[in-house]
Amino acid sequence: MKSFIINRIAYALLILFFVTILVFSLARLLPGDPIQAAAMFNADLSNQEIVSELRARYGLDKPIYIQYVIWLKDFIQGDWGTSLGSGEDVLEMFFRRLPITLELFAGSVFWSLIIGLPLGVISAVKRNSWLDAILTTTSIFGVSIPVFWEGIILIYLFAVIFPILPPSGYVPFAESPIDNILSVILPTFVMGTHGAGLFARYVRSSLLEVLGQDYIRTARAKGLREKSILLVHAAKPAMIPVVTIIGLAWGYVVSGSFLVEYMFAIPGLGRMGVDAVFARDFPVIQATLVMVTVNILLVNLAVDLLYGYLDPRVRVRGNLGQ
Amino acid sequence: MKTSRQYPHYFFLLLFVFYFSLPVAAASENLKSGQGWMEFGESYWPEKPVKGGTIQTAAPLYIGLFNPNHFPVMDWASMGFFYDKLILHDGSYKPTIPWLAESWQYLDKVTIVMKLRQGVKFQDGSDFTAMTLKYQMEWILDKKNGAWSRPWLEPLQSVEVVDPFTLKFHLKRPWGAFAGTMASVPGMVISEKALQMDAAIAEKKDIIRMIGSVRRTAEKAETRAESGDASELEKAEAVQARMKFSSLESRMKELETLTQEGKSVDSMPAGTGPYLLSKASPGNYIELKRNPEWWFGKYAGMPDMPYYENVKVSVIPDPSVSLASLKAGKVDYTLLNPFQYPIVKNDPRFRVGISPLNWLVWLMLNQAEGPCKDILVRKAISHAIDRKALVMGTQAGMGRLASCIFPDNHWTHNPDLEPVKFDPELSRKLLAQAGYKNGLTIKGFTLNTPVSQAFTKAVMAMLENVGIKWEVDFLGIAGMVEPFMKRKYDMSGGLYQWIFEPDLIATALYMPDGMLNYGRNKNEKAIQLIVQGREETDDAKRVKIYQQLEAILYENYEDVWLWYPMMVAASSKRIQGFNVEMLKQHGEGYIRSHPTWFKDGGRQD
Numbered sequence: 022m023k024s025f026i027i028n029r030i031a032y033a034l035l036i037l038f039f040v041t042i043l044v045f046s047l048a049r050l051l052p053g054d055p056i057q058a059a060a061m062f063n064a065d066l067s068n069q070e071i072v073s074e075l076r077a078r079y080g081l082d083k084p085i086y087i088q089y090v091i092w093l094k095d096f097i098q099g100d101w102g103t104s105l106g107s108g109e110d111v112l113e114m115f116f117r118r119l120p121i122t123l124e125l126f127a128g129s130v131f132w133s134l135i136i137g138l139p140l141g142v143i144s145a146v147k148r149n150s151w152l153d154a155i156l157t158t159t160s161i162f163g164v165s166i167p168v169f170w171e172g173i174i175l176i177y178l179f180a181v182i183f184p185i186l187p188p189s190g191y192v193p194f195a196e197s198p199i200d201n202i203l204s205v206i207l208p209t210f211v212m213g214t215h216g217a218g219l220f221a222r223y224v225r226s227s228l229l230e231v232l233g234q235d236y237i238r239t240a241r242a243k244g245l246r247e248k249s250i251l252l253v254h255a256a257k258p259a260m261i262p263v264v265t266i267i268g269l270a271w272g273y274v275v276s277g278s279f280l281v282e283y284m285f286a287i288p289g290l291g292r293m294g295v296d297a298v299f300a301r302d303f304p305v306i307q308a309t310l311v312m313v314t315v316n317i318l319l320v321n322l323a324v325d326l327l328y329g330y331l332d333p334r335v336r337v338r339g340n341l342g343q
Numbered sequence: 344m345k346t347s348r349q350y351p352h353y354f355f356l357l358l359f360v361f362y363f364s365l366p367v368a369a370a371s372e373n374l375k376s377g378q379g380w381m382e383f384g385e386s387y388w389p390e391k392p393v394k395g396g397t398i399q400t401a402a403p404l405y406i407g408l409f410n411p412n413h414f415p416v417m418d419w420a421s422m423g424f425f426y427d428k429l430i431l432h433d434g435s436y437k438p439t440i441p442w443l444a445e446s447w448q449y450l451d452k453v454t455i456v457m458k459l460r461q462g463v464k465f466q467d468g469s470d471f472t473a474m475t476l477k478y479q480m481e482w483i484l485d486k487k488n489g490a491w492s493r494p495w496l497e498p499l500q501s502v503e504v505v506d507p508f509t510l511k512f513h514l515k516r517p518w519g520a521f522a523g524t525m526a527s528v529p530g531m532v533i534s535e536k537a538l539q540m541d542a543a544i545a546e547k548k549d550i551i552r553m554i555g556s557v558r559r560t561a562e563k564a565e566t567r568a569e570s571g572d573a574s575e576l577e578k579a580e581a582v583q584a585r586m587k588f589s590s591l592e593s594r595m596k597e598l599e600t601l602t603q604e605g606k607s608v609d610s611m612p613a614g615t616g617p618y619l620l621s622k623a624s625p626g627n628y629i630e631l632k633r634n635p636e637w638w639f640g641k642y643a644g645m646p647d648m649p650y651y652e653n654v655k656v657s658v659i660p661d662p663s664v665s666l667a668s669l670k671a672g673k674v675d676y677t678l679l680n681p682f683q684y685p686i687v688k689n690d691p692r693f694r695v696g697i698s699p700l701n702w703l704v705w706l707m708l709n710q711a712e713g714p715c716k717d718i719l720v721r722k723a724i725s726h727a728i729d730r731k732a733l734v735m736g737t738q739a740g741m742g743r744l745a746s747c748i749f750p751d752n753h754w755t756h757n758p759d760l761e762p763v764k765f766d767p768e769l770s771r772k773l774l775a776q777a778g779y780k781n782g783l784t785i786k787g788f789t790l791n792t793p794v795s796q797a798f799t800k801a802v803m804a805m806l807e808n809v810g811i812k813w814e815v816d817f818l819g820i821a822g823m824v825e826p827f828m829k830r831k832y833d834m835s836g837g838l839y840q841w842i843f844e845p846d847l848i849a850t851a852l853y854m855p856d857g858m859l860n861y862g863r864n865k866n867e868k869a870i871q872l873i874v875q876g877r878e879e880t881d882d883a884k885r886v887k888i889y890q891q892l893e894a895i896l897y898e899n900y901e902d903v904w905l906w907y908p909m910m911v912a913a914s915s916k917r918i919q920g921f922n923v924e925m926l927k928q929h930g931e932g933y934i935r936s937h938p939t940w941f942k943d944g945g946r947q948d
Contacts, residue, residue, distance in 0.1 A: 286658055
């Protein structure tokens with residue numbers, strides 16, 4: 022297991038190195054110079070001399086490979102540069118927004134689990150019944166409902182018609198724990214309903230597969246109660262796809278949370294990253310993509326380890342492989 | 344091509360914030376006489392102002408840096424909370440209203456004397472004087488401070504302090520846009536103390552960046568010098584390198600002491616404005632508190648100004664959510680897009696105001712190459728567009744048809760020009776005359792926002808109707824740079840915001856080196872007039888020059904000017920003291936001198 026982890030980390034670092042090159046080059050392959058764009062859209066305030074000065078200040082006047090070396094060196098040393106869009110320090114910006122996106126993610130997983138798991142389990146247990154049909158339709162609705170539509174409906178419902186929740190905005194937990202929870206209920210619910218639909222579908226099919234296994238038949242033959250079979254013997258292996266989805270969802274949390282963060286005015290990483298792409302804010306694009314890659318690599322590693330825990334066969338295969 | 348700011352609806356919102364929450368400006372003479380825009384009697388508002396409460400507003404973008412001279416500033420409206428300007432614009436966008444500058448006068452073509460208001464304090468406690476203003480002008484002009492407003496002050500030779508409240512501006516050449524410039528970014532007054540801190544912080548950052556390599560260079564030079572075969576030159580170099588390092592080190596210590604308590608203007612604004620920064624949560628909100636030392640309230644004999652105790656500006660990017668927040672009572676006012684107007688116009692809880700904006704929606708033509716070189720084609724395009732239908736269909740009627748570049752309520756607008764008539768038959772004839780009897784295909788690009796796409800598609804249909812196929816790429820802001828600079832278009836969509844000083848838009852659009860020209864046209868007569876207008880210091884003569892410029896551009900169908908937009912805003916009826924008619928008449932002068940207030944003194948949340 023130890024050598025497996027070391028190997029994975031070594032691969033991850035190699036991948037990360039190539040990703041930095043890719044991210045850096047791709048950001049610059051996007052058409053449009055950010056300073057020129059900003060200057061052009063602020064015609065009142067700009068001229069070519071200022072544009073050249075700003076390009077020099079942000080190091081954009083140097084050859085691309087030199088820019089890359091400088092950026093990589095500074096990045097490793099913790100100097101992530103200054104945002105071209107807001108003038109903020111990118112490192113500070115990133116770590117100020119990270120907990121917000123983490124909170125959104127945790128909240129959305131919470132909603133997904135408490136809605137999706139029961140739906141999936143009931144669907145599997147009552148398979149091919151009218152209840153299964155209703156729950157399956159509900160799950161598909163949850164997956165396909167557009168975030169904008171759901172968001173605005175919920176805002177009008179719970180902030181305007183029944184004013185119990187704030188329509189938008191984010192209150193940090195440290196400032197007011199209650200307001201913090203109130204401010205994330207709607208956005209996390211919107212994110213969570215999408216995940217809940219997916220969870221329900223995956224849990225249903227996974228559980229059906231597990232319930233058809235020989236050892237479940239054996240358990241039934243031993244006279245175990247259905248509830249016990251479901252909770253003790255079937256639930257754990259059926260959770261593997263759920264873990265996979267959570268892992269995948271975490272990988273996509275930055276891009277996936279953009280719409281919700283935009284709509285609910287939440288200053289998280291999703292809005293930061295996507296706004297940066299539109300504004301060609303290179304330092305922010307680069308930092309975000311590299312950290313997203315790190316995140317995905319770590320999550321993949323964690324998911325692989327969790328597989329081993331949840332399904333002993335994975336461990337056995339892994340050991341045999343070694 | 345859009346100019347000035349990045350997202351159109353954002354700036355509707357920002358302007359709204361500006362209009363409803365910022366008190367400022369008044370000319371002392373007018374104040375004493377109580378005339379015109381300085382009216383505070385019942386004709387302005389029947390009820391007496393009440394102090395108190397927290398007003399909540401929405402902004403679509405976070406403010407960015409707080410030094411207006413530094414790149415990037417995102418939210419210009421919020422800057423008005425912190426900074427007063429020297430001069431303000433009146434209702435015709437003309438810089439006529441004295442604010443921190445009591446008066447300014449040309450002694451000759453290249454010397455201007457300016458008298459400043461006395462008894463004004465900066466938010467950091469220092470005094471506003473001629474010395475501080477001279478420092479600010481020199482700070483902007485000094486390249487190392489990286490002020491992107493520097494080109495505005497290019498005609499300025501030097502600033503001389505005559506007495507503590509009088510300055511002389513010595514110019515390199517006659518400068519017609521002096522007052523316009525002092526009513527813009529360079530005229531937003533900043534504390535000298537804060538700017539010095541800013542310079543010190545910047546210098547400290549530079550030293551931190553270079554001190555390591557200077558130290559290493561010194562160490563290497565010393566090692567070489569200590570070796571037996573070192574030449575005298577190498578020894579001298581080693582001494583010099585060590586001295587350089589030592590001097591940097593000692594300067595660093597000085598700067599560390601100097602900047603120990605201070606913050607850069609980028610993070611802590613220090614103007615003379617009505618509100619102080621209380622808390623900033625980047626990307627989320629800013630909280631402001633009343634500046635009890637704000638000079639204008641005391642000066643006007645109304646010490647309760649500004650009336651709100653606190654202001655909270657929350658970032659809400661989505662206009663529908665802004666409106667929902669207004670309905671939910673979480674913000675006290677918001678700007679609306681024209682199609683939101685019917686949703687609130689009959690709601691008894693809100694007051695809805697419509698007022699003109701000094702913006703221009705236009706289509707930019709590339710005359711350097713392609714079919715638009717031919718005036719017949721340009722005419723055909725211009726006459727093929729039904730401007731009235733565009734405004735009705737894509738703006739819910741909230742716009743005034745444009746005849747040229749200066750809005751119909753701008754001081755240099757040419758009243759003799761009518762918007763180009765919609766005449767598709769004439770367009771077809773003109774196309775045939777130009778040799779495009781069987782139709783013409785032109786290329787272009789425009790912004791990919793829903794509003795921009797809607798109007799572009801309408802124009803495409805109108806052009807198609809006369810046989811012109813306009814192939815358009817819908818691009819993001821940065822994506823528009825390359826096709827624009829390389830002139831890979833025949834016609835593209837555009838929005839120019841905040842038309843105040845006429846030289847700025849005229850230069851940007853019609854001087855070959857202008858930021859929105861890049862060689863796309865070169866009208867010699869227009870260029871001559873722009874240069875003339877720049878150097879003319881007599882306002883009456885300037886008006887004639889710019890009206891003549893409009894006439895020349897119009898005759899030559901230089902571009903396709905479509906409409907001047909309107910601002911639609913809704914506020915809670917608890918907000919008192921906003922008089923739309925006075926705003927239309929007196930512009931910025933009214934806004935800055937007439938802060939609003941809550942009817943009941945406001946909630947204290």
